Amino acid sequence: MERQILKARWVFPVEGPPLERAIVEVEGSRIAAVYAGDHPRAMDLGNTALIPGLVNAHTHLEFSHLRHPLAPAAPFTDWIRSIMQSRFESSVSVEQRILEGIKESLEAGTTCLGEIATSDESLQLLQQAKSAPHAVVFRECLGFSAGRIAEQERIAADFLEHLPVQEDLFRIHPGLSPHAPYSVHPDLYLKLIQLARDQGSPVAVHLAETRAELELLEHKQGPFAELLTELGLWDPQILSDGVRMYDYLAPLSELTSALAIHGNYFGETEIEFLQQSPQISVVYCPRTHHYFGHPPHPWLEMIRHGINIAIGTDSRASNPDLNLWNELLFLREKFPAVSTELILECGTLAGARALEMSEELGSLAVGKRADMALIQLPDLSDRLSSSDLLLNSRSHVSRVMMNGGWIN
Ligand SMILES: [Zn+2]
Known part of the structure; x- marks a missing residue:
C-alpha cells in the first residue's frame, strides 16, 4: 500500500x-x-x-434521538423523572437512536467512545457498523433494592462474556457501569466491582454529580430519598451510617481502569485519594455540567494534582449534541487562561488513557x-x-x- x-x-x-x-x-x-x-x-x-481523533469518554448513545436536552435542568431529581418518562414515550427504536449517535459522533471527529449501555445493542451495532469509533461499552446496572442484586449481577456477568475485540482495524471492550450511589444497592455496587476486577474489565460510575447525592449518603434524606420513596424503593437501612462518597470511590482503585463520571462535588478527601490512584480517571462533561448549573468544576485543581481528566459530552438528554469538538470550544471560551494544548490533551490522550487505549490512540x-x-x-x-x-x-x-x- x-x-x-x-x-x-x-x-x-x-x-x-x-x-x-x-x-x-x-x-x-x-x-x-x-x-x-x-x-x-x-x-x-x-x-x-x-x-x-477525539475521545468522548462518556456518553449514552441511546438518547441520541433527542433534539433538545430534557427539562427541567433543576432540581436534578426532576430531570431524572423526565428521563425515566422519556424511555416510555419515544417512538424511535433503540437501534435507530444508537445508530444516529454513532454517526453523529464520527462526523464530529470522535474516533473513540466511552459508551454506557442498558442492553447489548450498542455493543453489537458498534461491531457491525461499516465505520464506527473504537469503544469501551459499559453495561449499566441499576437496582437500589436488595431484591434486584442477583438479577443485575447475572446481567453484568453475561455482558462480560462478550470478548474484547482487538483487531487491526477495530477495538471494542466490554465494561460495567454501576449507575450511581442513589440507584445501586451498596452490596450490588461492591459485587459489580469485584466481578469487573476478576475479569480485568473497566468500570464507569456516575459519582458526586449533585449535592443531593451527598445529602442522601450523609443524612439519608433530601430529593433522592423523596424520589426513591415515590418509586417504592426507599429503605434508609440500605445505606449504612457514616457512608461517604469516598466509600464509593475507594473500591475503584482495585481495578485496572475506572472512570469516575462527573465528580462535580468531589472534595479534598476524594481529590487526595485520586491523586494516589492513577488507575482512576475523572470525566468532566463541560456543557452538561453547565446545563445543570453546578458551581465551577474542580478539573483544573485535579490536573494540578496529577489526576487524569477526560472529557465527555454525556447524552443528548443534557447536551444539545454529541460533538466533542464543541465541548473543547466551550472550554476555550470559559477558561481563556488554559492552554489549547491542555484542552486538546483532555479531549484526546487523556480520554484514551481513561479507556485504556493510549498505547494505540489519543496522539x-x-x-x-x-x-x-x-x-x-x-x-x-x-x-x-x-x-x-x-x-x-x-x-x-x-x-x-x-x-x-x-x-x-
Ligand atoms: Zn451519564
Missing part, C-alpha cells in the same frame, strides 16, 4: 508541541512519521490542522493508529497563534480519518 503523505498548516501531535507546516505520514492503518517540513509527494490539505505518534480529525482553520490572513487558530469559534471538523482511511 502506498504511503499517504499529508501536509497541513498545523499538526497538533498532543505528545509534543504543535508543528507549523508539517507532515503526517500514514502507512496502512498506522502513523509512520510526524515532522515539520515538506515532502515532494505530499497531499496538501490547505488551511487546516491535523489533530488526533499522533509513530506506530499508533492513524485516527485523526482534520480541522478547517480560519483564514490564512488571520495573524493568530496556533493555539488561537485551533480552538477558534470559526474552526470546525471537516474530515475524519480512522485507521488510515478517510471516512467522509
Whole structure:
C-alpha cells in the first residue's frame, strides 16, 4: 500500500508541541512519521490542522434521538423523572437512536467512545457498523433494592462474556457501569466491582454529580430519598451510617481502569485519594455540567494534582449534541487562561488513557493508529497563534480519518 503523505498548516501531535507546516505520514492503518517540513509527494490539505481523533469518554448513545436536552435542568431529581418518562414515550427504536449517535459522533471527529449501555445493542451495532469509533461499552446496572442484586449481577456477568475485540482495524471492550450511589444497592455496587476486577474489565460510575447525592449518603434524606420513596424503593437501612462518597470511590482503585463520571462535588478527601490512584480517571462533561448549573468544576485543581481528566459530552438528554469538538470550544471560551494544548490533551490522550487505549490512540505518534480529525482553520490572513487558530469559534471538523482511511 502506498504511503499517504499529508501536509497541513498545523499538526497538533498532543505528545509534543504543535508543528507549523508539517507532515503526517500514514502507512496502512498506522502513523509512520510526524515532522515539520515538506515532502515532494505530499497531499496538501490547505488551511487546516491535523489533530488526533477525539475521545468522548462518556456518553449514552441511546438518547441520541433527542433534539433538545430534557427539562427541567433543576432540581436534578426532576430531570431524572423526565428521563425515566422519556424511555416510555419515544417512538424511535433503540437501534435507530444508537445508530444516529454513532454517526453523529464520527462526523464530529470522535474516533473513540466511552459508551454506557442498558442492553447489548450498542455493543453489537458498534461491531457491525461499516465505520464506527473504537469503544469501551459499559453495561449499566441499576437496582437500589436488595431484591434486584442477583438479577443485575447475572446481567453484568453475561455482558462480560462478550470478548474484547482487538483487531487491526477495530477495538471494542466490554465494561460495567454501576449507575450511581442513589440507584445501586451498596452490596450490588461492591459485587459489580469485584466481578469487573476478576475479569480485568473497566468500570464507569456516575459519582458526586449533585449535592443531593451527598445529602442522601450523609443524612439519608433530601430529593433522592423523596424520589426513591415515590418509586417504592426507599429503605434508609440500605445505606449504612457514616457512608461517604469516598466509600464509593475507594473500591475503584482495585481495578485496572475506572472512570469516575462527573465528580462535580468531589472534595479534598476524594481529590487526595485520586491523586494516589492513577488507575482512576475523572470525566468532566463541560456543557452538561453547565446545563445543570453546578458551581465551577474542580478539573483544573485535579490536573494540578496529577489526576487524569477526560472529557465527555454525556447524552443528548443534557447536551444539545454529541460533538466533542464543541465541548473543547466551550472550554476555550470559559477558561481563556488554559492552554489549547491542555484542552486538546483532555479531549484526546487523556480520554484514551481513561479507556485504556493510549498505547494505540489519543496522539499522533509513530506506530499508533492513524485516527485523526482534520480541522478547517480560519483564514490564512488571520495573524493568530496556533493555539488561537485551533480552538477558534470559526474552526470546525471537516474530515475524519480512522485507521488510515478517510471516512467522509
Ligand atoms: Zn451519564
